[in-house]
Amino acid sequence: MPYADPLSPKEIEDRLAELPGWELSEGGTELRRTYHLAHLPAAILALHIAGIQDELNHHSDLTLGYDTLAVSLTTHAAGSRLTGKDFDLAARIAAAAEAHQAR
Known part of the structure; x- marks a missing residue:
């Protein structure tokens, strides 16, 4: 049984509409978003995201920059395609980013 089934283009379109600021x-x-915030708060947000990823057992690529935190999601076990797990994690990341006042 696969880790998660890939979403159809329509499902991706519908789920993406629920995530302002995220893009394909x-x-x-891949589902991507770059957050802007000061360097130390970006590092703290990255740690918060790492905890969420462990909780959901689904992990993203995080790239920490001077005043940015870039997030990239895909499901490697589904052939590097998008699944519901990617969108569930993105929604949790978006909520955490809002709590950290990322823009």
């Missing part, structure tokens, strides 16, 4: 990669295989 050019090939549509």
